[in-house]
Structure formats: structure tokens, C-alpha cells
Amino acid sequence: MDHSPQPLPKAKDTASSILEAAHQLFIEHGYHGTSMRLIAQEAGIALGGIYNHFPSKEALFEQIFLETHPYHEVLPTLSEAQGDTPEALVRNAAQRMMKALQARPNFLKLMFVELVEFKGSHLLDLQSAIFPQSAELIERFMENSSSIRPIPAIILLRSFLGLFISYYLGELMLDPSGESKFDQQTFDQFIDIYLHGILSGAQE
Amino acid sequence: MDHSPQPLPKAKDTASSILEAAHQLFIEHGYHGTSMRLIAQEAGIALGGIYNHFPSKEALFEQIFLETHPYHEVLPTLSEAQGDTPEALVRNAAQRMMKALQARPNFLKLMFVELVEFKGSHLLDLQSAIFPQSAELIERFMENSSSIRPIPAIILLRSFLGLFISYYLGELMLDPSGESKFDQQTFDQFIDIYLHGILSGAQE
DNA sequence: CCTACCGATCGGTAGG
DNA sequence: CCTACCGATCGGTAGG
Numbered sequence: 001m002d003h004s005p006q007p008l009p010k011a012k013d014t015a016s017s018i019l020e021a022a023h024q025l026f027i028e029h030g031y032h033g034t035s036m037r038l039i040a041q042e043a044g045i046a047l048g049g050i051y052n053h054f055p056s057k058e059a060l061f062e063q064i065f066l067e068t069h070p071y072h073e074v075l076p077t078l079s080e081a082q083g084d085t086p087e088a089l090v091r092n093a094a095q096r097m098m099k100a101l102q103a104r105p106n107f108l109k110l111m112f113v114e115l116v117e118f119k120g121s122h123l124l125d126l127q128s129a130i131f132p133q134s135a136e137l138i139e140r141f142m143e144n145s146s147s148i149r150p151i152p153a154i155i156l157l158r159s160f161l162g163l164f165i166s167y168y169l170g171e172l173m174l175d176p177s178g179e180s181k182f183d184q185q186t187f188d189q190f191i192d193i194y195l196h197g198i199l200s201g202a203q204e
Numbered sequence: 205m206d207h208s209p210q211p212l213p214k215a216k217d218t219a220s221s222i223l224e225a226a227h228q229l230f231i232e233h234g235y236h237g238t239s240m241r242l243i244a245q246e247a248g249i250a251l252g253g254i255y256n257h258f259p260s261k262e263a264l265f266e267q268i269f270l271e272t273h274p275y276h277e278v279l280p281t282l283s284e285a286q287g288d289t290p291e292a293l294v295r296n297a298a299q300r301m302m303k304a305l306q307a308r309p310n311f312l313k314l315m316f317v318e319l320v321e322f323k324g325s326h327l328l329d330l331q332s333a334i335f336p337q338s339a340e341l342i343e344r345f346m347e348n349s350s351s352i353r354p355i356p357a358i359i360l361l362r363s364f365l366g367l368f369i370s371y372y373l374g375e376l377m378l379d380p381s382g383e384s385k386f387d388q389q390t391f392d393q394f395i396d397i398y399l400h401g402i403l404s405g406a407q408e
Numbered sequence: 409c410c411t412a413c414c415g416a417t418c419g420g421t422a423g424g
Numbered sequence: 425c426c427t428a429c430c431g432a433t434c435g436g437t438a439g440g
Contacts, residue, residue: 014425027320028323029236029320029321030234030235030236030317030320030321031234031236031237032233032234032235032236032237033235033236033321035417035418035419036418036419036420037417037418037419045425045426046425046426046427047419047420047426048420048421048422048425048426048427048428049425049426050420051419051420051421052425056419056420057419057420109319109320112316112317112319112320113234113316113320115313115316115376115377115380116231116233116234116313116316116317116320117233117234117237119232119380119381119382120376120377120380120381121380123377123380149400151393151396151397152393155390155393155394155397158370158371158374158394159370159394159397161370161374162366162367162369162370162371162373162374162394163366163370165366165369165370165373166362166363166365166366166367166369166370167362167366169366169369170362170365170366172319172324173319173324173327176319176323176324176325176327177323177324186359186362189355189356189359190359190362190363190366192355192401193355193359193363193398193401193402194397194401195401196353196400196401196402197396197397197398197399197400197401197402198397198400198401201405218409239433239434239435240434240435240436241433241434241435249409249410250409250410250411251410251435251436252409252410252411252412252436252437252438253409253410254436255435255436255437256409260435260436261435261436
């Protein structure tokens with residue numbers, strides 16, 4: 001048998017196991033509803049072991065929240081969106097976006113925990129990272145788009161992002177287990193309303 | 205001095221004080237982040253006193269969640285919405301809706317707590333109360349509305365409700381303190397996109 | 409409605 | 425990385 005120069009590659013190291021366990025538990029039970037003992041148990045180590053890797057429970061949450069925020073994939077993916085018309089561009093962007101978001105199911109629940117249990121105190125770190133890129137994104141979108149109705153860029157962006165939040169929150173309220181499959185047709189209808197809403201009627 | 209046949213009308217009785225204190229604290233810190241001792245303190249009684257009025261902490265949350273759900277005002281208020289054209293009707297409905305929602309600021313945070321910390325287990329009680337009325341509402345809206353594009357009623361409703369959630373969540377993320385004033389202009393632009401999105405272009 | 413208490417559990421740490 | 429522990433706090437209750 002051949003053996004690697006390193007110890008047999010364990011699927012994950014301890015720190016990753018802790019992060020993964022905590023991530024899932026924070027989504028399921030919130031921050032104060034999740035104990036460090038349960039995180040340790042799910043990660044397969046003793047309570048004290050967590051503190052060899054993370055200084056506190058809040059540090060654990062903060063790292064998970066910041067690392068799994070979808071903007072890491074969403075912004076690059078939107079930058080690569082393509083389309084000859086604004087409509088094609090929006091549809092392509094929406095499709096890429098949905099794909100990126102599905103890689104982080106239930107992230108919105110982490111955002112809820114952040115907003116309620118931390119009053120959004122970790123959000124400031126994100127805004128400086130997100131704002132410039134998204135401003136650039138919108139600018140690029142609008143300069144190619146004479147057929148877009150005169151709507152402020154920030155409103156275009158918020159409405160666009162709102163589509164995903166509305167869709168996801170609607171699904172969550174109809175089936176709180178959160179395990180409902182993605183309904184492409186319903187989501188397409190959300191996009192249709194948005195597209196029809198921002199395009200001038202000329203081309204239709 | 206005249207004295208009523210009942211004890212001088214205290215502003216609120218004990219049960220109301222407890223509900224009000226718990227309501228505010230659940231919004232601020234979530235469910236597991238709020239202790240019964242703190243609720244008692246804010247309500248001005250001792251811990252044990254709560255249990256003369258409510259059997260458990262969860263019963264407290266459930267009652268607050270169900271009683272302050274905005275559907276109590278939103279459905280009747282939407283039923284009374286008026287307008288000669290679909291556009292006027294939607295604008296009138298949106299305005300009434302916003303007014304009703306502002307009477308329950310931060311209810312969305314209670315919904316987040318419900319979704320995360322209770323996995324939506326109290327939502328089922330609501331759906332049976334909400335669904336028939338809103339179905340009727342949509343039906344009435346659509347039969348008068350030949351100028352509405354062919355969009356399923358459920359999508360019309362979800363998109364409409366999504367406007368408020370998107371607007372509110374956007375404000376919450378830009379200013380997590382949650383005390384930002386209502387920005388009528390921004391919200392009107394959300395409505396404009398929606399309206400333009402659901403109306404056939406004929407009349408514009 | 410309060411006082412005093414219950415067992416259980418919390419986040420975190422010392423020491424090895 | 426575990427064992428054993430810290431003081432603090434939790435939801436809830438008995439008794440008056």
C-alpha cells in the first residue's frame with residue numbers, strides 16, 4: 001500500500017469540523033439556542049478542545065457569518081454575467097445568482113440570527129467589502145442599458161436582491177422545514193415581473 | 205374626586221405589562237437570548253409572578269407572535285382598498301399596508317425568531333386563518349383587472365408582499381438599529397417597479 | 409404576587 | 425485535546 005508523506009488525509013481537520021458543526025447548529029437553533037457543548041459533541045471532540053481553535057463562541061459565529069456570506073461568490077459571478085440585451089443580462093445574472101445562493105442554503109437564517117441576536121453588529125465589516133464592487137457592477141449595467149427606465153441604481157440593486165429574498169422567504173414560510181426544492185417556474189415569474197418593471201415598454 | 209366603580213384604571217394590567225416587556229425583549233435579543241427574569245424585571249414584578257399569567261416562556265412567545273402578526277390589520281385593510289384602475293388600487297393598497305405595518309415595527313424580527321428558533325412551528329396556526337381571506341382578496345383584485353398581465357394570483361400576492369419585506373430588510377441591513385425613519389420615496393420606487401411589472405403596457 | 413429554592417445547563421478555564 | 429471544575433444563570437415551582 002502506498003502511504004502519503006502526510007498523515008492519511010482526514011476529510012476535515014478539527015477546526016473545520018468545529019466550524020461545520022457550529023454552522024449547522026446556528027442555522028437550526030440560533031446563537032443562544034446553540035451550546036458550545038453541543039457544538040463540541042457534533043464536532044467529535046470535548047468542550048475544552050474548541051478553545052484550542054477559537055477564543056469564544058461569538059468569534060465562532062462571526063467567522064462563520066463572514067466566511068459563508070454569499071457575496072464572496074455573488075459579486076464575482078454577477079461580474080461575469082453576459083447578455084446582448086438588458087433582459088438577457090438580467091436573466092443571466094439571476095440564474096448565476098440563484099446558483100451561487102443554492103451553494104449556501106439557509107444562509108438567510110444566519111442573517112436573521114445576525115440581525116436579531118447580534119443587532120447586525122457584524123454587518124459593518126461587510127459593507128465596505130461589498131459596496132464598491134456592487135456600485136461598479138450597477139454602473140456597468142446601466143451604461144449599456146438605454147432601454148432601462150429611469151430608476152436610481154441603488155433601487156435597481158435593492159429590488160433585484162429583494163427578488164431572491166422574497167422568493168426564499170416565501171418558500172420558507174410555506175414550508176418552514178427549509179428543505180423544499182427550488183421551484184424554477186415560480187422564481188422565473190418573480191424575475192419576469194421585475195424585468196417588465198424596469199424595462200421601458202418599447203421593445204415589447 | 206370621582207372614583208370609578210372599579211379600581212383606578214391602571215394604564216395596563218399585569219398580564220399586559222408582561223406581554224409588552226416580553227415582546228420588546230424578544231425583538232431585541234431573540235427567544236433564547238431573553239430570560240424570564242429579565243422579562244419579569246421589565247414588567248415590574250418578580251419572576252414567579254409571570255407564572256400566574258402564563259404557563260411557560262414558549263406560551264408567552266406564541267401568544268405575542270400570533271397576536272401581533274400584522275395579518276390582523278393587513279387583511280381587513282386590504283379589503284377596503286379602493287381605486288378606479290388597478291394601478292390606483294395597488295397604490296392605495298400599498299399605502300394602507302405600509303400604514304398597518306408601521307403599527308408593528310420590527311414584527312419581521314419576531315418572524316425571524318419564529319423561523320430560526322422555533323423552525324416555524326407556530327406558523328401553521330396562521331396559515332388556515334390567512335389563506336382563505338387572501339385568496340378571496342386576490343380573486344376580487346383580478347376580476348376587475350383586465351389590464352393585468354397574465355400572472356398567477358399567488359405570484360402576484362407573493363411579489364406584492366415581497367416588496368414590503370425587501371424594502372424593510374434592506375433598510376434593516378443598511379441601518380441595523382432598526383430605527384431608521386420610513387423613506388417614502390424609496391418605497392414608492394419599489395412600488396413603481398412592481399406596478400410597471402404587472403401591468404400590460406397598454407395604458408402608459 | 410413574592411421569596412426562596414430546585415436541578416440543569418451555560419460559557420469558559422486550569423492543569424495536565 | 426481531555427478531565428474536571430468555576431461562578432453564573434437558566435426555566436420553573438413550592439409554599440405562603
